[in-house]
Structures are given as structure tokens and as C-alpha cells.
């Protein structure tokens with residue numbers, strides 16, 4: 001790294017790690033709670049690691065990058081640190097050691113800067129320990145890292161077991177994909193030009209290098225495009241909404257799929273339960289100048305005044321284990337028991353969606369989870385609700401024939417398109433109502 005991050009960035013990284021690993025709060029929520037220039041610092045809890053004074057956007061971004069690098073490789077970093085620690089250090093010291101090790105071994109920070117600034121993060125009684133350990137990591141760490149089974153170490157055991165059962169040896173490629181920072185994918189408004197520097201993707205959308213700041217791309221303020229992973233763009237495309245059709249987007253915020261549906265000329269109802277997320281959806285649609293009726297309601301209860309729809313997109317809430325490339329905090333926030341509980345919620349939303357669908361209407365069900373209980377596990381129940389499978393054909397998803405299952409559902413994985421930077425893991429099934 002030409003310019004090593006400054007210590008406010010590292011203090012921010014430590015605060016983010018504390019939020020995720022100790023208090024089990026989502027990384028994005030912790031990032032929003034950091035004190036930035038012009039925004040007062042919210043102090044949430046006693047003993048919370050604080051990043052200190054207001055952060056510049058650059059330090060905040062650098063802190064996020066360091067924290068994400070640690071979260072992606074925490075198992076490997078701990079394995080490298082292990083031989084140099086006689087007992088478990090307090091959490092703040094563990095955060096500083098991981099940050100220092102990540103900078104030394106993954107981020108290319110010069111050793112004197114990485115060690116010195118990690119020492120600076122801890123209370124005086126621990127300075128000697130952090131200094132000694134990280135000096136040894138600087139010497140022996142690169143070789144130690146080489147010899148590790150990184151895929152396994154950086155994946156929680158329960159996820160490894162579940163993915164191995166579902167995908168066999170590909171579990172290793174899935175885990176490897178999680179170690180790499182994801183590129184930025186954009187969906188374009190019809191007729192808009194793609195910003196320069198991107199690659200057009202075979203299944204639609206444009207891809208830009210990881211770390212590209214979307215708000216700095218020309219056309220952002222004018223609403224020419226929105227951020228949407230290549231796989232996340234598939235469900236709305238497969239619904240193939242037509243101008244004038246009545247379409248419901250259940251579980252809609254932040255609105256990537258609502259935008260796709262609205263851009264077809266269909267009449268769209270976007271249903272979102274969380275008022276804050278609904279406000280974000282509104283902001284996004286306003287920027288894009290795309291129309292949709294926003295309904296703040298529980299989609300499982302919403303009866304649309306008795307109306308029925310020609311097409312429904314149900315992008316159901318899930319454990320999000322398909323999005324670990326973009327959200328490296330997910331493995332630290334989810335537990336095995338979250339899978340059946342998400343699947344139960346998805347089942348009730350599917351029932352409600354089937355009721356709201358007009359006879360002959362189309363339904364696309366999607367989740368961004370790699371757990372089969374949140375995907376394939378719903379197929380029999382969907383049919384029992386009178387939903388007839390409408391198989392996806394390979395020609396509908398150019399470049400992704402490998403993701404089309406024999407049942408005609410779509411199962412994308414982070415290791416697909418590995419040479420292009422992968423994609424989120426989604427399950428998508430399409431149905432027709434009799």
C-alpha cells in the first residue's frame with residue numbers, strides 16, 4: 001500500500017470489529033454509527049470501542065476495508081497469531097493483533113507502520129505484547145499463512161458442513177470466493193450509458209473493479225444506474241414484467257428489484273415492513289426517477305385491499321449466506337437456528353404471495369441464501385399452494401447455464417464466474433398460478 005492508513009482508520013476498524021465480533025451487530029449498522037465529519041457520534045453502549053474524533057470519509061472507508069479484510073480471514077489470522085500467544089488477550093488487544101496481522105500479511109502495509117500503529121491501539125500494559133507478537137508475525141507470518149487450510153479456517157464449521165452436504169467438493173471453491181473483495185455491479189436504467197471502465201456482463205448489467213466508489217461515477221446523481229450484484233438482478237429479469245401489468249414486489253427495500261420492475265413500465269407496488277428501509281427505497285427510486293407505489297406493511301398480512309396481481313416478486317428475507325463476499329460479517333452474526341426460523345418466515349410469505357396472485361399470474365421466489373432449506377426446500381410446499389413450476393431455460397440466463405438446475409430453478413453461487421469476480425449466491429424459482 002503506497003499510503004498506509006492513518007490511525008483514525010485503524011481505530012475505526014477496531015470499533016467495527018468490536019461491534020461485529022463482540023456485540024454481534026451488523027457491519028453496515030456499525031459503519032453508520034461511526035462519527036463522521038458533520039455527524040455527531042452516537043454512543044450506544046457501555047464499554048463500546050470508540051473510534052475517537054470525527055472521521056473523514058477516507059478514514060472511514062479505510063477502516064471499513066481493514067475490518068472487512070480481518071473478518072474475511074479471521075480464522076487464518078488467528079491461526080498465525082496462535083503460536084505467539086500464551087493466553088487469550090482481552091478483546092481490544094485481539095482486535096489490534098488481528099488488524100496488525102491483516103495489514104502485515106494481506107494489505108501490504110510496511111511492517112514498521114503496521115506494528116507501530118497496532119501498538120498505538122492498545123492500553124500501555126499491552127503495548128509490549130502487541131509489539132513482540134506482531135514483529136514475529138512480520139517475520140514468520142507469510143510462510144505460516146501459506147501453509148494453512150485457509151478455506152476451512154475462514155469458514156464457520158456449521159456452514160462448511162451444510163455447504164459440503166449441499167454442494168460437495170465445491171464447498172472449497174465457495175469458501176475461496178469469500179476471501180476476495182467483490183467487484184461493484186451496476187444495473188442501468190433503460191437507455192442510460194454505462195460509466196467508463198466497466199465490463200458488460202453476459203446476463204446483463206455492468207461490472208467495475210472492487211473498491212470503485214459508486215457515488216463518484218458519472219451519472220450517479222442523475223439516476224442512470226443502481227448498485228445490484230449480477231445474481232441479484234436475475235429474479236426480476238425472470239419475472240419479465242410487461243408495461244401496464246400490475247406487479248407486487250414483496251420485501252422490497254432497498255429497491256434494486258423494484259427499480260428493475262418499475263423500469264419495465266409495469267405498475268409496481270413495493271411492500272416493505274421496515275419504515276427506515278422503506279425511506280431508503282423511496283430515496284433510491286427518487287434518485288432514479290422511477291415510479292412505484294410504496295407500501296409500508298408486513299407482506300404476510302398485506303391484503304392489497306383485496307386486489308390481485310399479474311406478477312409477484314417475493315425476494316424473501318433470509319440468512320443471507322449467499323452474500324458473504326459483500327457482507328463478511330454474516331458468518332459471525334448467523335447461527336444454525338437462524339436457518340429454520342428464516343425458512344418458516346419465507347413459507348408464510350410464500351403463502352401470502354400465492355393468495356395475492358391472480359389466476360394465471362406469475363410468481364418469482366428468491367432468497368440470497370446458500371442453505372437449501374431456504375431455497376429448494378420450499379418447492380413442494382409451493383406446489384401444494386397451487387403454484388405450478390415454470391422452469392427457467394438456460395437461454396434466459398446467458399453465461400449461467402451451470403446455475404440452472406434439473407428442476408428448472410436457478411442456484412447461483414459465489415464461485416460461479418470465478419475468473420470474473422464471482423457473484424452472490426441466490427436461489428430463484430418461478431411459478432404460474434393455475
Ligand SMILES: C[S@@+](CC[C@H](N)C(=O)[O-])C[C@H]1O[C@@H](n2cnc3c(N)ncnc32)[C@H](O)[C@@H]1O
Nearest residue numbers: 251252253254255256257273274298299315317
Ligand atoms: C432480501 S431484502 C430485499 C432486497 C430487495 N428486494 C432489493 O432487491 O433491493 C429483504 C427485505 O424484506 C424486508 N422484510 C422482512 N420481512 C418482511 C415482511 N414480513 N414484510 C415486508 N418486508 C419484509 C426486510 O426489511 C428487507 O428490507
